[in-house]
Every structure is written in structure tokens, then in C-alpha cells.
Amino acid sequence: MYSAxxxxxxxxxxxxxxxxxxxxxxxxxxxxxxxxxxxxxxxPEIYEREIERIFHGRTWNFVALEAExxxxxxxKRSFVGPTPVVVSRNLDSTVHVFENRCAHRGVEFCRQHLGxxxxxxxxxxxxxxxxxxxxxxxxxxxxxxxxxxxxxxxFKNSDHNLKKLSVTTLNGVVFASFATDxxxxxxxxxxxxxxxxxxxxxxxxxxxxxxxxxxxPGNWKxxxxxxxxxxxxxxxxxxxxxxxxxxxxxxxxxxxxxxxRHGTLASAKPDNVAEALDDATKxxxxxxxxxxxxxxxxxxxxxxEFDSPWSVTMQTIWPNLIVQRELNTLGxxxxxxxxxxxxxxxxxxxxxxGDDEEMTRHRLRQGNLMGPSGFLGLEDNEAIKFLQxxxxxxxxxxGVLKLxxxxxxxxxxxxxxxxxxxxxxHYRQEMGL
Amino acid sequence: MYAxxxxxxxxxxxxxxxxxxIEEFHTEYCNMLDRGALDHWVDFFAEDALYRVTSRxxxxxxxxxxxxxxxxxxxxxxxxxxxxxxxMFAPRYMQHFTSNVRIVAVEGTGSSxxxxxxxxxxxxxxxxxxxxxxxxxxxxxxxxTFVRQGGRLLIRERQCVYDTVLIANDxxxxx
Numbered sequence: 115m116y117s118a119x120x121x122x123x124x125x126x127x128x129x130x131x132x133x134x135x136x137x138x139x140x141x142x143x144x145x146x147x148x149x150x151x152x153x154x155x156x157x158p159e160i161y162e163r164e165i166e167r168i169f170h171g172r173t174w175n176f177v178a179l180e181a182e183x184x185x186x187x188x189x190k191r192s193f194v195g196p197t198p199v200v201v202s203r204n205l206d207s208t209v210h211v212f213e214n215r216c217a218h219r220g221v222e223f224c225r226q227h228l229g230x231x232x233x234x235x236x237x238x239x240x241x242x243x244x245x246x247x248x249x250x251x252x253x254x255x256x257x258x259x260x261x262x263x264x265x266x267x268x269f270k271n272s273d274h275n276l277k278k279l280s281v282t283t284l285n286g287v288v289f290a291s292f293a294t295d296x297x298x299x300x301x302x303x304x305x306x307x308x309x310x311x312x313x314x315x316x317x318x319x320x321x322x323x324x325x326x327x328x329x330x331p332g333n334w335k336x337x338x339x340x341x342x343x344x345x346x347x348x349x350x351x352x353x354x355x356x357x358x359x360x361x362x363x364x365x366x367x368x369x370x371x372x373x374x375r376h377g378t379l380a381s382a383k384p385d386n387v388a389e390a391l392d393d394a395t396k397x398x399x400x401x402x403x404x405x406x407x408x409x410x411x412x413x414x415x416x417x418x419e420f421d422s423p424w425s426v427t428m429q430t431i432w433p434n435l436i437v438q439r440e441l442n443t444l445g446x447x448x449x450x451x452x453x454x455x456x457x458x459x460x461x462x463x464x465x466x467x468g469d470d471e472e473m474t475r476h477r478l479r480q481g482n483l484m485g486p487s488g489f490l491g492l493e494d495n496e497a498i499k500f501l502q503x504x505x506x507x508x509x510x511x512x513g514v515l516k517l518x519x520x521x522x523x524x525x526x527x528x529x530x531x532x533x534x535x536x537x538x539x540h541y542r543q544e545m546g547l
Numbered sequence: 548m549y550a551x552x553x554x555x556x557x558x559x560x561x562x563x564x565x566x567x568x569i570e571e572f573h574t575e576y577c578n579m580l581d582r583g584a585l586d587h588w589v590d591f592f593a594e595d596a597l598y599r600v601t602s603r604x605x606x607x608x609x610x611x612x613x614x615x616x617x618x619x620x621x622x623x624x625x626x627x628x629x630x631x632x633x634x635m636f637a638p639r640y641m642q643h644f645t646s647n648v649r650i651v652a653v654e655g656t657g658s659s660x661x662x663x664x665x666x667x668x669x670x671x672x673x674x675x676x677x678x679x680x681x682x683x684x685x686x687x688x689x690x691x692t693f694v695r696q697g698g699r700l701l702i703r704e705r706q707c708v709y710d711t712v713l714i715a716n717d718x719x720x721x722x
Binding site for chain 2: 227228322323324325326327328329330331350352353356406408409410413458463474475478479481482485486487489491492493495496497499500
């Protein structure tokens with residue numbers, strides 16, 4: 115899809131690991147979690163295994179915010195992993211998720227991002243389904259009068275409902291799973307992660323401010339890594355560093371759940387950055403520029419609307435959700451894996467019902483930090499793209515993750531890769547690697 | 548799509564003169580962007596200008612978020628400065644093509660200071676990554692309100708509404 119993806123070193127069925135040896139086996143390097151093999155980012159086989167074991171496995175996948183489908187009959191076209199689904203609110207207000215694939219011939223029937231309907235009708239042969247995904251009507255089910263045809267006598271509609279997923283909601287956020295025996299969402303998230311999740315989703319009704327969508331030509335796991343990697347934040351993003359949104363030496367935290375799959379990258383903005391930093395720290399951060407001054411600094415203001423010690427929390431919820439609280443700009447990012455070399459990102463930005471005009475405009479102004487044109491957002495997209503190109507094109511075959519030693523999980527230092535190692539400890543278990 | 552853009556235009560002669568003037572404005576504006584002279588971007592805006600780039604999906608639904616959202620010349624200047632001096636991204640060239648300029652409303656005579664002119668124009672934004680092909684990065688439309696100050700037109704409001712909802716990675720430079 116992304117045309118620049120097809121340029122150098124990329125041919126149709128190119129799989130780097132196959133070039134290395136005919137009888138290549140996916141065996142994790144003997145160094146363990148301090149060594150990350152390139153093939154987890156490039157291999158079509160690994161990608162297929164991820165879809166089966168992770169996205170279609172025992173995980174809760176984000177599919178919608180309830181604020182997007184507030185009324186009976188409202189629906190949203192969404193995805194679980196790469197699989198198209200529909201999120202629908204029934205007349206009794208319950209939320210349902212089913213595959214966006216007609217039970218007849220497989221047509222992806224729902225084409226609108228958001229809408230309201232009484233029923234879903236496949237455009238090809240007009241099979242119709244109710245708001246929970248049950249097959250309602252088949253045209254000419256009994257054939258044409260006098261000419262026969264039609265379905266066999268023993269055909270039962272109830273055997274041909276849309277494939278339904280397990281659904282749960284938590285404070286206005288809708289998750290779905292292909293697994294039928296999932297633990298409750300609170301347990302899945304863990305108390306460590308719930309704590310900051312419940313700051314953004316505290317029961318206040320959300321007000322949707324709008325959407326961004328982009329294709330990021332990099333493996334889906336790289337986005338999780340990016341937000342479990344506090345080290346990059348202080349080095350790549352001049353904006354964060356210069357204007358004190360996050361600097362080495364200020365109060366930061368990288369919190370993970372006990373399994374290591376979810377994370378919260380947290381920081382507390384110092385009141386005065388220049389004073390918070392000593393000269394040695396400034397020197398290490400080559401992007402720190404004391405001479406930078408904003409003509410209009412309003413958009414970096416922090417309105418203390420949350421009961422939290424952190425001014426920023428970026429949460430990675432395994433396997434497909436990012437919850438962004440960057441000062442007062444709030445949003446979620448829905449990750450849709452798109453082959454080993456690509457992911458689609460769906461951003462939903464929001465505020466709260468009851469925000470006054472000035473607060474809404476503050477959130478809109480602060481939105482310049484994030485998204486595919488954000489002062490921070492576009493740099494992450496570029497860096498992840500560069501990483502994917504590096505692992506795809508180079509004959510070298512692994513990366514190194516040694517900051518902080520061999521530990522996994524929660525850390526207080528930002529010069530540490532424990533959270534990424536923790537995620538891959540969990541990943542290896544799920545993937546049998 | 549935007550309120551006021553379905554209005555009947557004023558008299559034909561005024562429309563023709565303003566259309567030519569706005570076409571010239573676009574030419575200079577796009578030339579500035581396409582040669583990367585972002586430090587002059589702010590010169591095209593009035594002090595209290597609103598500048599927003601957003602998808603057609605958002606615009607149609609009345610959602611206010613901007614991929615880029617600037618209130619006033621200060622924010623416009625800051626974004627230009629950030630792109631020129633702080634942002635990390637792969638080198639690229641951009642080319643804008645504008646057409647179908649349509650004058651939709653004039654408040655005042657059009658030629659007198661303080662006149663407001665509403666117009667819409669189609670744009671095509673091509674991106675060439677230095678090691679890649681040239682691609683259509685955005686197909687979109689400007690919904691503009693110009694104000695005449697000191698004889699020249701300045702942008703009071705520019706809504707860049709793109710149909711290319713799924714962005715190829717990111718949008719670095721302004722539209």
C-alpha cells in the first residue's frame with residue numbers, strides 16, 4: 115500500500131531469513147532477551163503466527179470507544195488484528211462485535227467507518243443480519259414460485275450467523291476477543307496498568323474531537339517498543355527535551371504489568387527545565403537547545419485536571435492499543451497489523467463532555483504534539499520506518515538491548531530497556547520461540 | 548461541507564478579478580512551500596489567522612481536530628521553526644498544484660481594506676522521498692477566508708481538507 119515501501123531491497127516474496135539458510139529455523143539467539151533477531155520484524159511466517167496466537171488468541175483487543183457508538187443502532191467498522199469486524203450497539207444498548215464477513219460468500223459488507231442502522235445488509239445478495247449479528251433474511255430462501263430453487267429444507271438461519279466475538283467494556287472502552295474464555299478485562303490489564311488507565315477513563319463521558327489515520331511502514335511491535343523505550347524519548351524528540359515535557363533526570367517511570375506485555379511510560383513535567391538539568395545531562399542530550407523559544411507557548415501549558423502525579427502517561431495495552439495522555443491532549447491509537455513490514459494506525463482524539471470552549475481549543479492546540487504531523491508523532495513514524503528499512507535490507511541479523519542489564523519489567527531510570535525485554539519475554543512464551 | 552461555501556458569488560467582474568488575485572496568491576504561497584522557504588510561511592497570514600489541516604472524514608462530521616492546528620501567527624511561526632530546526636525526518640521534496648479557484652462570498656467591496664473574501668480551491672500535493680518514487684500525498688481542497696490588509700490579501704482562515712484519509716506515514720511540511 116505504502117508505495118515507498120516497494121523501492122529498495124523489496125521484492126514480492128522476499129523473506130530475509132530464507133536467504134540466510136535453506137533450512138532456517140526460528141530459534142531465538144542464545145544471548146536471550148538482550149538480543150533481538152531481525153526475523154521477528156520481517157518474516158511472513160512469524161507474522162502469521164502472531165495473528166493466530168496473539169491477535170486471534172487469548173488477548174483483549176481494543177475495537178471502539180463507547181462514545182463513538184452512543185445510541186442503539188450505532189455501529190463502527192473496526193479491526194481485531196488485521197481482521198475486519200463490526201462493533202454494534204443493539205436496541206437494548208448492549209455492545210456486540212462480529213466479523214465483517216457475510217456468512218454467505220465472505221463479502222466484507224460494512225463499508226462505513228461509523229453509522230446508524232436497523233440491520234446490516236450484504237450488498238451482494240442482500241442477506242441481512244440484525245444488530246447482534248444473527249442472520250435474519252435470505253432473499254428467495256424458498257426459491258421462485260413454480261420454478262424451484264432456494265435453500266434445502268433443512269437450512270437453518272441460526273447455523274449461519276456472523277462469527278461473533280467475546281466483548282467487554284471498561285469505563286467506555288470496548289474490547290473484543292476471538293477467545294471464548296478470557297479473564298475479566300481488569301485482571302487482563304493488571305492493577306499496575308489499571309491505575310493510570312482509570313485516570314483517562316474515569317467515568318467522565320468522552321467527547322470525540324476527531325480522527326487521524328496513517329500507514330506506518332514498520333512492524334506493529336515497533337510501536338509497542340517505541341512506548342516502552344523511555345531512552346529514545348529524551349534523545350529523538352527535541353521538543354520533549356527542550357520544552358521539558360520529558361527529560362533525563364526529571365521524574366519518570368516505566369511501569370509494566372507482571373507479565374510484561376502492557377506498559378505505562380510516565381513522566382512529571384518539571385516547572386523549570388533549565389534548572390532541572392545539570393550541565394553533564396544537557397551535554398549528553400544533543401538535541402537539548404536552551405536557545406529555543408516559542409512564539410506562542412500556550413500549547414505546552416498543563417491544566418491539572420487529573421488526580422495523578424504524572425503529567426504524561428503513554429500506555430501500551432497488548433496487543434493493539436495505545437492510550438495517550440500527553441498533558442491535556444488525549445487519544446487512543448488503534449494498531450492494525452498489515453503484514454510484517456507495515457501497520458495501520460487509527461488515532462481517535464477526544465476530550466470530555468463538559469469541556470468549555472477554551473479547554474477544547476487547548477486540547478486542539480496541544481494536539482500538534484501528536485499524530486502523523488505531530489512534533490513528536492512524526493519523528494516516531496520516521497524513526498520506526500528507518501528501523502524497518504534497516505532490518506529489511508541489511509544482511510546483519512540482530513539488534514542489541516542491553517541498557518539496564520538483563521532485567522525485565524518496571525524501571526525508574528529512563529536509560530533502560532527492561533520494559534522492551536519484558537515484552538519479548540512474554541512474546542516468546544506466546545509464540546513458542 | 549463548510550457553512551457559507553454554497554453561497555451565490557457576487558458580480559462576475561469582481562469574481563474574475565478576485566479569482567486572478569487568489570490564483571496569484573496560491574502561486575506565491577505554494578512556491579514558498581515548495582522551495583522550503585518556511586521562514587516566510589507566516590507572512591501569508593493575518594495576525595489572528597486559523598490554519599488547520601484535517602481529513603475530509605473529520606470535516607464532513609464537523610469534528611474539530613487538526614493534523615496541524617494553529618491559532619494565530621505565533622503558532623504558525625513555531626511550527627515553521629520546528630520543521631526547519633528541530634524535527635527529524637527523511638529528506639523529501641514537495642510540489643503543490645492548485646486549481647478550480649471559486650469565489651463564494653465577498654464581504655465589503657473586495658478591493659477595499661478590511662474586505663473578507665471566501666474562496667475554495669482544489670489542491671494536489673505530491674511528495675518525492677529522495678530514495679523513492681513521486682506519490683500523490685494528498686488530494687484536497689482549501690477552504691479559505693482572505694482579509695485585505697494594506698491592499699494585499701492575507702489568510703484569515705485556511706482549512707486544508709484532504710480526501711487522502713489514510714496518510715502515507717506522516718505529513719511533515721505544511722499544505
